Amino acid sequence: MAQKIARTFIGEIKSFPAWLWVLIALTVFGLGVGVYRLAVGLGTTTNLNHGYPWGLWIGFDLFVVAFSGGAFTLATLVYVFQMHEFHAATRPTVLTGLLGYASVLIILVMDLGRWDRFYHFMIFPNINSALFEVSWCILLYTTVLISEFSPVFFQRLGWQRVLDVIKKITVPLVIIGATLSTLHQSSLGSLFIVMSERLHPLWYTPLIPFFFFVSSVAAGLAMIIGGATISYWVFKQSLPQKVVGSFGWFLPWVLGFYAIMKLGELLIAEEIGLLLTANLYSVLFWSELIIGCAIPIVMFMSKTVRHNRVWTLIGALFVLFGIFLNRFDAAWFALKPAPGFEYTPHWMEIAIQFGVLSAMAVVYTLIGRYFPLFEETVHNGDAEKFHVVASAPAE
Amino acid sequence: MNQYGMLVDLTKCIGCRGCQVACKQWNDMPAELTRNRGTYQNPPRLTSKTMTNIEFREVELKDKLAWVFVKRQCMHCEHPGCVAACTVGALQKRAEGPVVYDENRCIGCRYCMYACPFGVPTFEWDQTFALIKKCEMCIDRVDAGMKPACAKTCPAGAIQFGNREELLTVARERVYAKNSPYIKHIYGEEEVGGTSWMYLSSVPFEQIGFPTLPKETPVYLNDKVLHATPTIALGMALALSGVYWMVKRRNVIREYLAAENHEK
Numbered sequence: 001m002a003q004k005i006a007r008t009f010i011g012e013i014k015s016f017p018a019w020l021w022v023l024i025a026l027t028v029f030g031l032g033v034g035v036y037r038l039a040v041g042l043g044t045t046t047n048l049n050h051g052y053p054w055g056l057w058i059g060f061d062l063f064v065v066a067f068s069g070g071a072f073t074l075a076t077l078v079y080v081f082q083m084h085e086f087h088a089a090t091r092p093t094v095l096t097g098l099l100g101y102a103s104v105l106i107i108l109v110m111d112l113g114r115w116d117r118f119y120h121f122m123i124f125p126n127i128n129s130a131l132f133e134v135s136w137c138i139l140l141y142t143t144v145l146i147s148e149f150s151p152v153f154f155q156r157l158g159w160q161r162v163l164d165v166i167k168k169i170t171v172p173l174v175i176i177g178a179t180l181s182t183l184h185q186s187s188l189g190s191l192f193i194v195m196s197e198r199l200h201p202l203w204y205t206p207l208i209p210f211f212f213f214v215s216s217v218a219a220g221l222a223m224i225i226g227g228a229t230i231s232y233w234v235f236k237q238s239l240p241q242k243v244v245g246s247f248g249w250f251l252p253w254v255l256g257f258y259a260i261m262k263l264g265e266l267l268i269a270e271e272i273g274l275l276l277t278a279n280l281y282s283v284l285f286w287s288e289l290i291i292g293c294a295i296p297i298v299m300f301m302s303k304t305v306r307h308n309r310v311w312t313l314i315g316a317l318f319v320l321f322g323i324f325l326n327r328f329d330a331a332w333f334a335l336k337p338a339p340g341f342e343y344t345p346h347w348m349e350i351a352i353q354f355g356v357l358s359a360m361a362v363v364y365t366l367i368g369r370y371f372p373l374f375e376e377t378v379h380n381g382d383a384e385k386f387h388v389v390a391s392a393p394a395e
Numbered sequence: 396m397n398q399y400g401m402l403v404d405l406t407k408c409i410g411c412r413g414c415q416v417a418c419k420q421w422n423d424m425p426a427e428l429t430r431n432r433g434t435y436q437n438p439p440r441l442t443s444k445t446m447t448n449i450e451f452r453e454v455e456l457k458d459k460l461a462w463v464f465v466k467r468q469c470m471h472c473e474h475p476g477c478v479a480a481c482t483v484g485a486l487q488k489r490a491e492g493p494v495v496y497d498e499n500r501c502i503g504c505r506y507c508m509y510a511c512p513f514g515v516p517t518f519e520w521d522q523t524f525a526l527i528k529k530c531e532m533c534i535d536r537v538d539a540g541m542k543p544a545c546a547k548t549c550p551a552g553a554i555q556f557g558n559r560e561e562l563l564t565v566a567r568e569r570v571y572a573k574n575s576p577y578i579k580h581i582y583g584e585e586e587v588g589g590t591s592w593m594y595l596s597s598v599p600f601e602q603i604g605f606p607t608l609p610k611e612t613p614v615y616l617n618d619k620v621l622h623a624t625p626t627i628a629l630g631m632a633l634a635l636s637g638v639y640w641m642v643k644r645r646n647v648i649r650e651y652l653a654a655e656n657h658e659k
Binding site: 039040041042043048049050053054076079080081082111112113114115116117118120121124125126127128129130131132133135171175176178179180182183186187190191193194195196197198206209335338340 | 439440442476478479480481482483484485500501502503504505506508509510512514517518519520521522523524525526527606608613614616617618620621622624627628631632635636638639642643646
């Protein structure tokens with residue numbers, strides 16, 4: 001018996017594709033560097049300094065949270081607006097969101113000077129602190145995401161009763177999740193309100209929480225498209241392109257609204273002239289607007305683009321690049337440099353960041369292989385094919 | 396407003412750095428290993444081991460080279476950004492004026508370093524378990540009825556400790572006196588809503604490294620936005636519940652009509 005289990009296990013491991021091994025290697029390496037970072041402190045393992053107390057990690061945290069906005073956007077569309085045609089995308093998207101938040105939580109702990117006190121935000125509240133609100137919302141929302149995703153495990157275990165209970169509370173759970181997301185997506189923007197002296201005026205505005213929220217919806221939609229397209233290639237299992245394309249249909253509206261609000265705010269604040277001065281800041285801002293908004297708006301207005309897998313993915317990548325740049329601008333590039341200080345990430349910062357992201361990709365792949373992640377797609381397609389893909393490969 | 400304040404008269408400072416040493420002694424801070432950088436200014440800036448530092452600024456005054464010595468430390472804002480930002484409330488503004496720090500709460504997130512318009516809080520980059528360091532206006536001494544160590548030690552009388560309002564009166568008298576050498580600006584009187592530390596100078600402040608700051612503090616806006624959280628949460632939850640109910644109702648009616656049409 002034990003021998004058989006061992007043989008199955010080894011057989012499974014042998015069936016992993018090469019790219020999965022690369023991800024596992026990156027994970028293990030990142031883990032090692034991460035442990036070293038926790039043991040020796042931030043000074044030796046990062047290039048963060050007095051002038052740049054935050055860097056690569058915070059940039060990624062902001063981006064990954066926006067990217068994970070796909071989970072609340074989709075859950076709201078499916079369960080609140082009851083657009084059941086999108087239902088099949090929920091499980092993979094909620095998993096991506098959950099793993100995104102998990103990676104942010106790990107990196108946040110890495111970023112703390114006193115990482116052993118990570119729980120202090122629970123016992124020492126400061127209701128005026130945006131970071132306090134963000135910490136609580138992320139913690140609660142991660143719990144909601146775990147509950148939303150738990151049916152995948154209960155289904156595999158065959159716990160029908162638990163499944164019934166979760167099914168009953170799904171709608172309230174989704175509403176709580178979307179409310180928490182509204183709060184923390186925006187309060188990640190509120191983080192910058194107190195930094196009026198540090199953040200460049202092109203980005204600094206009292207509306208920054210609102211901009212962070214709206215752009216997280218756009219990033220979320222792009223993430224759903226990207227996830228669906230990649231699982232089409234990796235798991236040979238995905239949504240029909242018609243459904244993927246209809247997520248793209250929303251993007252011109254969201255991005256258009258976002259771009260108009262951003263430009264309008266600059267007009268009203270009489271800062272629009274800053275866009276016409278040639279410097280790093282105006283180039284960064286224009287890149288956000290053109291690559292992240294204008295190009296994808298034009299692309300997704302076209303039916304030909306929405307009906308083509310590769311083109312939808314390219315469009316989604318443009319959107320994600322725009323939001324990525326926006327978050328890095330706010331957290332790094334557009335912060336007034338402190339005289340006498342420079343910052344380029346240390347290789348260990350990069351190793352830890354990519355280690356955590358690789359770990360999430362590995363977990364996603366393994367869940368996709370051994371759990372009914374694409375169970376919902378059965379309704380649309382071929383049950384036989386699903387069985388072969390999602391259960392363990394034959395011995 | 397009966398708050399403590401500190402008044403630094405830069406024209407009186409002789410650059411002896413006695414305050415720097417007194418601060419280190421009282422707060423039990425170690426010395427720093429530095430290199431000769433061609434200036435008397437040492438260490439180069441505020442660090443986690445140096446909570447007050449004298450900057451040796453070289454400026455041109457009436458076509459002549461002049462040295463201005465600038466004491467740096469926490470300004471103890473009336474509306475401190477760091478206090479608003481601190482995730483765990485480790486930084487607090489005391490009613491008497493000083494902005495104090497509880498190292499038993501701090502998680503080392505470094506948000507305060509970004510929230511401070513003066514770039515004051517420093518981080519212990521060399522420690523495994525690292526904390527923030529900043530001047531607390533010698534709150535332990537002040538509580539015991541003594542002056543902060545720097546004010547006590549200053550041989551030139553450049554650092555005065557007292558009631559902020561009274562110090563402001565002293566400052567105004569000096570600045571607006573006949574043949575006053577001072578520029579007509581009391582730094583800290585109004586910057587970001589006022590600071591407990593105030594400076595007098597004969598050289599424009601922007602020439603000696605003081606940031607030019609607005610009278611308004613972003614702290615009001617920060618607090619307003621964050622206090623809106625419960626309203627936003629309630630509004631969003633209600634709006635989504637409403638949408639859910641409406642869509643469900645619409646679907647029920649649709650199905651009913653469809654069934655009716657089918658029967659006909």
